[in-house]
Amino acid sequence: xxxxxxxxxxxxxGYVVCVIVVSYLFRKxxxxxxxxxxxxxxxxxxxxxxxxxxxxxGLKLRAKIFRQPNKTSDWVIPVHGYTDRGDGFWExxxxxxxxxxxxxxxxxxxxxxxxGGYIGMGWHDRLDLIQWIEYVIAEDPGARIVLHGASMGCxxxxxxxxxxxxxxxxxxxxxxxxxxxxxxxAFQLKQQxxxxxxxxxxMGSRAVKRHYxxxxxxxxxxxxxKKIKIPxxxxxxxxxxxxxxxxxRDLHAAASCPKELLIVECEGHCKSHQADPDLFWGTIDxxxxxHHPA
Numbered sequence: 001x002x003x004x005x006x007x008x009x010x011x012x013x014g015y016v017v018c019v020i021v022v023s024y025l026f027r028k029x030x031x032x033x034x035x036x037x038x039x040x041x042x043x044x045x046x047x048x049x050x051x052x053x054x055x056x057x058g059l060k061l062r063a064k065i066f067r068q069p070n071k072t073s074d075w076v077i078p079v080h081g082y083t084d085r086g087d088g089f090w091e092x093x094x095x096x097x098x099x100x101x102x103x104x105x106x107x108x109x110x111x112x113x114x115x116g117g118y119i120g121m122g123w124h125d126r127l128d129l130i131q132w133i134e135y136v137i138a139e140d141p142g143a144r145i146v147l148h149g150a151s152m153g154c155x156x157x158x159x160x161x162x163x164x165x166x167x168x169x170x171x172x173x174x175x176x177x178x179x180x181x182x183x184x185x186a187f188q189l190k191q192q193x194x195x196x197x198x199x200x201x202x203m204g205s206r207a208v209k210r211h212y213x214x215x216x217x218x219x220x221x222x223x224x225x226k227k228i229k230i231p232x233x234x235x236x237x238x239x240x241x242x243x244x245x246x247x248x249r250d251l252h253a254a255a256s257c258p259k260e261l262l263i264v265e266c267e268g269h270c271k272s273h274q275a276d277p278d279l280f281w282g283t284i285d286x287x288x289x290x291h292h293p294a
Contacts, residue, residue: 025193030119030212031186032110039087046095047106053135055109055128063106063132064111073142074272074292076101076284077132081151082119083267085112091273093280098275101146106132109154112214118188119185121181122155125220129160130140137168144293148284151243155181155221158232158251162224171291172228173284175235176270182216187244225251231258233287235272235280242269260287 006155024040032266041064048064055061064086078092086105090214107118108125120128129147136143148158154177178184184196186217205216225232232255236248245263252261261284266275273280 003073004170022200022203022207026208029188030121030208032117032119033083035112036085038085044090046093046097050251051104051135053128054133055124057124059109059115061106061115061131061208063104063126066093066103067103068100068102069198070100071229072102072201073140073144074101075104075136075140075143076146077104077106077129077136077146077157079106079129079147079149079153080108080111081153082121083111087112087151089150093148095284096146096148099285102140104136105176106152119152119276120214121219122159122221123181123214124154125148125152125156125160126163126224126266129156130163130165131164132257133160133169136282137166137189143168144168146171146173146288148175149177150175152179153176158221158228159224159228160218161232162227165230167191169230170293171230171288173230173235173287174230174248174251175272176237176240176241176243177219177221177234177248177251178219179222183247188282191241197238209212210277221251222254225255228255228257229261229285231291233260233262233284235262235264235283237266237268237272237275239265239266239267240269240271241267258291 033258051065052062059066076096078089080086080089086107097103107114110119147157154174157172158174182201186201189195209215234252236245236246238245264272264276265271
């Protein structure tokens with residue numbers, strides 16, 4: 001009897017410790033962070049128009065629009081990564097805008113100027129992105145739209161594209177995405193804290209489902225990518241230490257749509273554009289031109 005009580009006590013203590021650790025880690029990971037300072041676009045000779053939509057669950061979401069001086073229906077929507085803001089993906093504007101694209105640059109929920117107290121890891125953001133696509137189409141019914149996402153933004157555009165997208169969206173540039181939220185958080189848990197997937201990811205998933213309305217397992221880029229019909233260019237750096245390159249290889253393998261894969265030899269996360277800008281941007285340019293509606 002005493003032995004049973006001791007074992008029971010140890011199990012209860014272990015459970016309580018796990019709950020405390022899970023609560024700390026996932027609140028730290030998924031709670032809104034202090035927003036980055038906005039970029040001074042005047043330095044780039046650009047003046048954005050500020051715009052706003054209301055998400056399906058009542059959040060005010062904000063973005064910037066950079067319109068061409070001469071009318072065009074070509075659009076790019078660059079989608080930023082984890083804990084960043086739209087301005088943090090300024091390369092997406094600086095590259096695409098001179099190529100005569102209008103650019104809509106959103107702040108994802110829980111980031112930048114958009115409302116939201118938590119980070120959606122792309123899952124709730126996928127529906128927000130569809131609303132931004134519809135916003136562009138309302139402004140320009142003939143819009144021809146490219147989605148370009150990096151890191152969590154990559155997961156967002158791929159998750160969104162597994163839904164029924166308007167036919168105005170004709171291709172996707174997917175840079176350094178992850179397979180599932182469960183997988184990337186398990187990878188980071190091991191990398192940063194030397195903790196195993198079990199029991200922390202299942203417990204964290206249940207807690208996040210209760211507080212934020214989604215589980216780590218349903219938020220699957222891998223499942224969504226299997227439903228994509230439009231062409232996707234998958235990109236990843238070979239030495240990415242934040243999101244393993246194998247995740248993009250798995251996403252590329254799972255996709256049945258027209259697809260291309262570019263692995264750039266470089267270290268660090270989302271550094272392909274710095275390591276070999278000619279290869280990176282040249283491949284993107286060629287891919288977009290190849291699939292641009294005539």
